[in-house]
Amino acid sequence: MTLLHWLSPWEPSPTFVAVFLSFSVLYLRGTRRQHVSLDRQLAFWLGMAGIYIALHTRLDYYFERQFFLHRLQHLVLHHLGPFLIALGHPGAVLRAGMPVRVRQRVFNPFLRWPPVRYLLNVLLHPVVAVVLFTGIIYFWLASSVHFIAMLDWRLYRVMNWSVTVDGLLFWCLVLDRRPAPPARLSPGKRILVIVAAAPPQIVLGAYVFFSTHDRYPIYALCGRALVGMSALRDQQLGGLILWIPGAMMSAVGALIALRHWLRLSARGRLRAGTRGAQLRRMSRWGMPSSR
Structure with a gap:
């Protein structure tokens, strides 16, 4: 099989193609109007490529028919792809890529x-952001919900779109490298939000891994892509993917957010009162300060 075969969509989605191309064109136009470092561009395009591969290639056939591969798909859609896009800080670039009249009017x-x-104030509130980021995983992995979502192609797309959009909102919120304001959260709060999102994922991953019965019989019903793998082994691998890489992404995100905080502090871009409050909150969590 050729590379073109694997890159061709299993279930074509004109909506996804339109959205993907729109963001790509806006970003390319934006890079021509303002300087964007090579590492930021690379992070953005790697994230976009990951989302495209996870949503609109032949691999989607396997994601629908193997639980641990499905978890790999959502690891990319909810964590890795949005994480990389957020690292590229594309907001200003995308805005610069818009025609002036469209941007102004x-x-x-x-x-x-x-x-x-x-709506944005609610969705990007730190408590709501953590609840949505972890709750959406719990919701779609509830046995009854997952069974229906994997059978109904419309719900399947809603599931994939929802985790992608939620991942973009979360990682763009917590990996913002600007001081607050204009960023919504102070550097200390960004770290706390990332740290708070890790334990629920670990608990759910461990629960799925240690389950002694098949919680997701839909894959046996439709036929697993990897015929020789047992249901429990498939489920254990999926639990590990949810458990370990998800927690690792949170750890890496917290370190990057801490780096942004130290950089802002070194440049004197934090207000004194805000910085003191952040240091006190960080010390309660046993995390290092920027002093």
Whole structure:
């Protein structure tokens, strides 16, 4: 089989292609209008490539028919892909790529529209962000919900889109490298949010790994892609993927957020009162300060 065969979609989605191409074109236009370092561009395109491969290639056939491969798919959609895109800090670049009239007459007024502002304030509240980031994994992995989602192609797409959008919101929130304001969260809060998201994922991964019965019979019903693998082995591998790589991503994210905090502090871009409060909160969690 050729590379083109694997890159061709198992279930074509014109909506995904339109969204993917729109963001790609905007980013390319933006890089022509403002300087973007090579490492930021590389992170953005690697993240975009990961999301494309996980959503719109022949591999989707296997993601639908093997639990641990499905967990790998969601590791990319919810963690790795959005994480890399957020590392590229693409917000200003995408905005610069918009035509001036569209930015002034459509995009900016849309963001200032009270319902949109209220919705973003709710979704990007630190407590809500943690609950959504972990809760969406719990929801789609509930046995009854997962069974229906893997049978209904419409719910399957909703599931994949929801974890991708949630991952982008979460990682862009906590990997913001700016001081607050204009960033929504202070550097210390970003670290705490990332740390708070790790334990629920570890607990769920361990629960799936140590389960002694097949919690996801849909894969046996539809036929596993890897015929020789037992249901429990498949489930154990999926639990490990949820357990270990997910927790590792949180650890890496916390270190990057801490690096941003130290950089801002070294450059004197943190207000004194805010910085003191952050240091006190960090000390309660037993984390190192920037002093």
